[in-house]
Amino acid sequence: MGITVSMTVNGQAVTAELDPRTLLVQFLREYRQLTGTHVGCDTGQCGACTVHLDGRAVKACNILAVQAQGAQILTIEGVAANSELHPMQAAFRDHHGLQCGFCTPGMVMNALELVRKHPDPSEETIRAGLDGNLCRCTGYHNIVKAVQAGAAAMKR
């Protein structure tokens, strides 16, 4: 009943034999122990599971692991170079853009995608761009500030 899946996760080539119904997020969390990618709703509505697949932000609870065959996957664990925070991560810390931290990995992954598309985003662009990521702690106020500051820092 197993199916063999190969992909590159955070720069590392990985292969595993999986139950075909295994979701990408299950593969990352349970087979790769990359527990920074979270499951908040399992219906594609909260965005806590957001990762990058071939450079695009996707919700890993909405994709089967087999659909990522041959893909380059980047998770929150691969964003910081060595132990130095990425400018977007640093901006979240500096602007208190996180509280409980559960939505944070998905927010950061989606923010990176947003800045790739809009290097100099307005508040409106950020609020629209984060529409697919739910946060219950911050009221988004400081997340918006963090993404704006992160975008500016990424230009430097």
Next chain:
Amino acid sequence: MNAPVIGQPIKRKEDYRFLTGSGMYTDDVTLPGQTYAYFVRSPHAHATIRSIDVSKARAAPGVIAIFTGDDLARAKVGGLPCGWLITDVNGQPMKEPPHPPLAQGKVRYVGDHVAVVIAETLNQAKDAAELVDVDYATLPAVVNAGDARKPGAAVLHDIAPDNTCYVWALGDKAAVDRAFAGADHVTTLEFTNNRLIPNAIEPRAAVAQYSRGDDAYTLYVANQNPHVERLLMTAFVLGLPEHKVRVIAPDVGGGFGSKIYLYAEETVITWAAKQTGRPIKWTAERSESFLSDAHGRDHLTKAELALDKNGTFLAMRVITTANMGAYLSTFASCIPTILYATLLAGQYTTPAIYCQVTAVFTNTAPVDAYRGAGRPEATYVVERLVDTAARETGIDRAEIRRRNFITQFPYQTPVALLYDTGNYEATLAEAMKLADVAGFEARRKQAEDRGKLRGLGYSTYIEACGLAPSNVAGSLGGRAGLFEAGEVRVHPTGTVTVFTGSHSHGQGHETTFAQVVADRLGMPVENIDIVHGDTGRILFGMGTYGSRSIAVGGTAIVKALDKIVAKGRKIAAHMLEAAEADIEFDRGNFKVAGTDKSVTIGQVAFAAYVPHNYPLDKLEPGLNESAFYDPTNFTFPAGSHLCEVEIDPETGQTRIVNFTAVDDFGKIINPMIVEGQVHGGLAQGIGQALLEACVYDPESGQLLTGTYMDYALPRADDLPSFRVATKETPCTHNPLGVKGCGEAGAIGAPAAVINAIIDALAPLGVRDIEMPATAERVWRAMQNTRELKKAA
């Protein structure tokens, strides 16, 4: 290192792990040999269980065990307890129906727990759960609080044949009736305080392990108060020795009240871990969270305010029906009583207040504390009444508030609370300045020119935080203590570990509490770690709820620090060959007064653990102190929230164009974290006012808002940026002068938003609108008045 750290916006110590995916939430825990639990839940709101056939499911691949309510009954597993006994108006105890962790004979809401399947993998557990054959005989259901006591309504529990848990009252009814009889004006409103689903983004989760070797359990659980969880589970449900159960609440992804309680799921898997001899993990799917997390609010209220001709408040009368859901959750009974009626004085000198609350059972998920817990409901009553009274009497809304503000402290309200301090005029004045109230009429005119309706709403709220003192709570029916515990361990090399009974699930205690210690001991926050959420490491704790952590938990740490300094002074006196009375302590240095002789806390700590030059005859070695602190009163944060909305009359769409909150939280340790708490609370309050509603089908009892496509949790583009500021009147009865800030936003915001909408629509004749004020409701309200005008 003598710069003050209290009051500084220090970046959070916990952020690095959360930003790099290194946090450890309950579902991230994986134990060797771990199995998975999946719960079979009732698809019916109300039904008798005729039989449960698990034979097919038991034979399914990977299944280890299946348990039902009968298995738990045979093992003498008890019911989930309620922690607060309310005594009704006739002196009788509230009705406390049994709350078995797995249903016995009957299910009472959609999502009620029927059986648990434990299997090698989660998919196998889910597959087998589909094979559990439950034969239900469905019964009529009742879901709305207003229907529960109607003749012929479905009856949930034999011990409450009228579905009534209690009828409770507070205040001098005769005095209130007299005041109403002599009033110049009476304002009356009837409204619903809409039922909400808390929706922490981390779903509830638990991992339970039993170790046969030492007959001991370890439970990881997404919970706000692990010691309370352990106490309730061991003493009241499973009958286990408390010291044999270690409860760890690791990183927890938001709570907002919903993770205070002892739930069926973690109770069942803890018990089952011994039966199966294997660790068991359970993690809620979001649909399970919607169905089975404790919900919040759900009141029906008729409220009246009596005024004299000058707009002075004479009396208030409030009659509320509160929905408890199908069973009493852990603190359900005290929310619409002790934490609601006592807040009805608000910021005002209303001399007579009477409140009667009828709590009812319905075929819905249990209702308990959700951010604010009783206080948002009370504030909504008071602030809607005040704004409406102002409109009816033609008195300016700020002016009517000022005329009635409490200005002398301490102030004894007619509903049991003693406010220690506050300055309500100051927060209102500052909020009006920040919100540019002076320029509002011009903005309203400009909006009108663009075809839009603008409104401005006020809400000047009070809350009571740091629920206290224990003996008073006990006399009111509380079945637990309300103190907090803290322990400060100065290590031989001078670094510090603090153990606190408070729990952080987003509030940033690891930083705020470290600032308190750093300030006192004169060391960098990096040298101080805060440990929380583990009954195996922390002496005791009552956990985090009701904005109590800094006021109660922080004070316990201060008391422990006092003991550290007192002992350090003795050690330093010996080291410096001086009299103890001559030793001064200031931020890390013990100094002989009037000299330049001093030793650092680090040197003192080293001497305490390497006691070669040490008064061993008079003093124990070591530098580790603990304290329990029981507060002498509540704290009373207060503030003014001003909301400005713009409504599109064509669509009914409401947009918040400005939200200003000026709050008085007493002394502030970390303003960055406090602002974040306010933002989050405001978002939840605005969510209640504009977006969120838990809806059950009144016939079938099915939850209609069971996904994020149906339950409108605020998203980034639903909300504005906020204008937030603080004023400071220090709390008079705790050493830090702190009051707490976690719930303020959710308490003040709903009335501010609705008052703003009414202000915008008042020229059309709209007087009231129900929450959430969706575009459809606003549009309908406008149409109704237009239709009425046409008809007239």
